[in-house]
Amino acid sequence: MLFKSLVLASTASATCLHGIHKRATGDVEISDFGYTALNGPMNWASLGPENEACKTGKNQSPINIDDSIELAAEKPAVTIQEGPVEFLNLGTTIEVVVNGTTSFAGAEFQLAQFHLHTPSEHRIGEEYYPLEMHMVHTGITDPAAITVVGFMFQVSKTASDPIMAGLQPHLAAIAQPGTKTAIEAGLDFSALLSHIQTSDIFQYSGSLTTPPCSEGVTFLIARDPLPIDVDTFNEMKSIMKFNSRFTQNTLGAENLVAVANASGTSSQWNVTTPAHHAAAAAPAAPVAAPPAAEHVSSSSISVTVSAQTPNPHKTKGRGRGRRYA
Amino acid sequence: MLFKSLVLASTASATCLHGIHKRATGDVEISDFGYTALNGPMNWASLGPENEACKTGKNQSPINIDDSIELAAEKPAVTIQEGPVEFLNLGTTIEVVVNGTTSFAGAEFQLAQFHLHTPSEHRIGEEYYPLEMHMVHTGITDPAAITVVGFMFQVSKTASDPIMAGLQPHLAAIAQPGTKTAIEAGLDFSALLSHIQTSDIFQYSGSLTTPPCSEGVTFLIARDPLPIDVDTFNEMKSIMKFNSRFTQNTLGAENLVAVANASGTSSQWNVTTPAHHAAAAAPAAPVAAPPAAEHVSSSSISVTVSAQTPNPHKTKGRGRGRRYA
Numbered sequence: 001m002l003f004k005s006l007v008l009a010s011t012a013s014a015t016c017l018h019g020i021h022k023r024a025t026g027d028v029e030i031s032d033f034g035y036t037a038l039n040g041p042m043n044w045a046s047l048g049p050e051n052e053a054c055k056t057g058k059n060q061s062p063i064n065i066d067d068s069i070e071l072a073a074e075k076p077a078v079t080i081q082e083g084p085v086e087f088l089n090l091g092t093t094i095e096v097v098v099n100g101t102t103s104f105a106g107a108e109f110q111l112a113q114f115h116l117h118t119p120s121e122h123r124i125g126e127e128y129y130p131l132e133m134h135m136v137h138t139g140i141t142d143p144a145a146i147t148v149v150g151f152m153f154q155v156s157k158t159a160s161d162p163i164m165a166g167l168q169p170h171l172a173a174i175a176q177p178g179t180k181t182a183i184e185a186g187l188d189f190s191a192l193l194s195h196i197q198t199s200d201i202f203q204y205s206g207s208l209t210t211p212p213c214s215e216g217v218t219f220l221i222a223r224d225p226l227p228i229d230v231d232t233f234n235e236m237k238s239i240m241k242f243n244s245r246f247t248q249n250t251l252g253a254e255n256l257v258a259v260a261n262a263s264g265t266s267s268q269w270n271v272t273t274p275a276h277h278a279a280a281a282a283p284a285a286p287v288a289a290p291p292a293a294e295h296v297s298s299s300s301i302s303v304t305v306s307a308q309t310p311n312p313h314k315t316k317g318r319g320r321g322r323r324y325a
Numbered sequence: 326m327l328f329k330s331l332v333l334a335s336t337a338s339a340t341c342l343h344g345i346h347k348r349a350t351g352d353v354e355i356s357d358f359g360y361t362a363l364n365g366p367m368n369w370a371s372l373g374p375e376n377e378a379c380k381t382g383k384n385q386s387p388i389n390i391d392d393s394i395e396l397a398a399e400k401p402a403v404t405i406q407e408g409p410v411e412f413l414n415l416g417t418t419i420e421v422v423v424n425g426t427t428s429f430a431g432a433e434f435q436l437a438q439f440h441l442h443t444p445s446e447h448r449i450g451e452e453y454y455p456l457e458m459h460m461v462h463t464g465i466t467d468p469a470a471i472t473v474v475g476f477m478f479q480v481s482k483t484a485s486d487p488i489m490a491g492l493q494p495h496l497a498a499i500a501q502p503g504t505k506t507a508i509e510a511g512l513d514f515s516a517l518l519s520h521i522q523t524s525d526i527f528q529y530s531g532s533l534t535t536p537p538c539s540e541g542v543t544f545l546i547a548r549d550p551l552p553i554d555v556d557t558f559n560e561m562k563s564i565m566k567f568n569s570r571f572t573q574n575t576l577g578a579e580n581l582v583a584v585a586n587a588s589g590t591s592s593q594w595n596v597t598t599p600a601h602h603a604a605a606a607a608p609a610a611p612v613a614a615p616p617a618a619e620h621v622s623s624s625s626i627s628v629t630v631s632a633q634t635p636n637p638h639k640t641k642g643r644g645r646g647r648r649y650a
Contacts, residue, residue, distance in 0.1 A: 036389045036451060037574045042581040045589025055589050064361045119444045119453070126361060126566040128444070130455060130480075155455075155480050157555045230482045230555060241451040246571045249362045256367040261586040264370025264380055 028180045030091040033211050041245045042257070044211045054213035055257040060248035061206030061219060062121035068250075072203035075196055076104040076149060076220055078135075080111065080189045084182055087170050091177035092210070093117065093243050094236070096167070096187065102137050102147065104220070109137035109147050118237050120152055121209050121244050122221055124202075129225050130155055130233055132244075133163075146208075147218040151192065156227035162188035168232045175239050192226070199224040209245045353505045355416040358536050366570045367582070369536045379538035380582040385573035386531030386544060387446035393575075397528035400521055401429040401474055401545055403460075405436065405514045409507055412495050416502035417535070418442065418568055419561065421492070421512065427462050427472065429545070434462035434472050443562050445477055446534050446569050447546055449527075454550055455480055455558055457569075471533075472543040476517065481552035487513035493557045500564050517551070524549040534570045
């Protein structure tokens with residue numbers, strides 16, 4: 001019984017039927033997880049056995065999008081229905097329920113909602129963005145198939161993207177967790193849809209970034225950010241506060257919870273080749289070779305380091321570097 | 326020998342003599358850790374045995390500053406020397422070497438440097454800020470005593486704090502890791518020093534937020550943020566990209582690496598009282614009682630949840646909530 005529950009939880013199909021498809025009726029249901037200490041992503045697996053993938057999955061999201069992530073071979077064709085939308089505060093995010101359909105890779109998807117994370121969950125070339133938008137779709141013929149179209153937002157001195165400008169006047173109405181409001185005029189998605197055509201779109205297979213962290217989720221993420229003005233960003237941040245899962249390991253590599261637990265044990269250091277054993281602590285996780293190395297000298301020591309990619313397995317100079325809080 | 330090394334690494338005293346006191350001469354030494362996947366904070370303990378506290382320490386920084394954190398009984402008295410400063414890119418942060426002295430709690434401290442994190446490492450009442458500044462001091466009579474004075478920065482439509490305005494013209498010169506530049510005119514600390522007098526200052530004993538994560542570090546953090554303009558923030562972010570350790574557990578509670586590893590095991594769920602066993606997985610970590618609960622209904626289920634503080638030990642309704650990536 002337990003085993004069956006875990007198997008179900010390990011695929012995205014376990015979640016969409018009673019999760020993403022749900023619409024708020026009456027009051028708004030608040031999520032039962034959070035982003036702080038024991039409520040946070042390090043402890044999501046304690047919420048229930050269905051969250052096993054949060055600590056064991058090897059294709060977890062979000063990730064740092066590096067050169068190993070390829071561009072989508074085609075653009076998703078997104079159509080969004082005009083008209084009133086609902087704007088909700090779920091405690092862990094603010095969300096807009098909106099109808100639309102998206103064609104991608106020969107399949108049709110139903111847009112269920114979009115929601116926001118601050119700061120961004122994904123990073124692009126190591127850099128984060130202050131806001132990330134996730135448009136969550138489920139397959140029309142295969143409701144177990146989940147596709148998320150993601151956009152980064154950069155703070156701008158001037159105007160916001162029209163969607164953010166459309167949400168701004170309604171933020172005060174959903175400032176408290178568990179509240180919702182109707183945006184009768186709807187939202188203007190035109191700039192967003194154009195952006196899909198002009199920006200590169202990365203594609204990879206990852207996971208839900210919230211419990212139960214189910215895998216098999218297709219992420220399509222625009223490389224170029226959209227603008228959000230200062231006041232709107234600051235107001236959204238004051239409502240969401242912080243709702244970003246920490247960056248996960250390279251796709252296919254050991255879950256970082258397992259890596260963290262195996263790292264730094266006495267047995268790891270009580271050997272003559274610590275670099276080898278450090279690598280053994282996370283066997284499936286490749287470490288990129290430093291692209292360029294330079295000899296850096298200081299007043300007391302001399303070590304060879306990479307200018308771009310610090311190598312965690314380097315042993316020379318350990319414990320002798322500049323320290324700061 | 327190994328044991329001695331671990332003991333030394335577990336206190337802040339092990340790091341300041343060959344770390345914070347060091348000045349860059351010639352080229353800039355680059356840090357040997359990072360913020361991504363195997364280089365990142367989940368795996369810092371693999372860098373060397375001196376980093377043991379990163380995965381075992383129970384008073385680790387950064388934290389979410391909640392009502393349990395008290396205000397400092399006095400204001401730190403900070404004096405900063407005018408004149409030229411050095412501005413460095415260490416790969417993991419951008420840093421200014423500056424001389425000054427600070428009196429606090431009957432002791433005198435030497436200001437060694439300040440550096441920046443983006444997004445902020447600490448959160449105040451759950452909210453993060455886009456930038457956090459750490460002024461790192463060591464004790465003059467006791468060099469093992471480390472005090473960090475921290476400031477948050479909020480993105481502003483108008484002018485930056487004078488320090489950020491003073492750094493901005495020099496960002497291009499230190500865009501690459503391992504570079505440095507001199508700022509001959511120095512920096513204007515007057516607004517920052519005034520801010521210490523006008524803002525509440527939180528105080529707690531935590532750790533370095535970078536390897537070796539040594540504990541016994543006094544943090545003094547201003548509650549109110551200072552302003553940074555959009556262009557300066559975006560440029561700093563493009564250089565630092567992301568350098569924020571994930572929020573640690575409540576002070577005194579189990580390190581989150583241990584919590585994460587113990588959570589969600591089969592033995593945890595193969596019992597009749599999972600809530601009790603979930604709590605047992607992290608015995609030292611207190612969970613705040615929900616300050617207010619409300620009955621929230623949806624179309625298919627009915628659960629009792631907290632409007633403010635989701636309870637990770639709640640079992641009703643698990644796996645049935647709204648899911649999103």
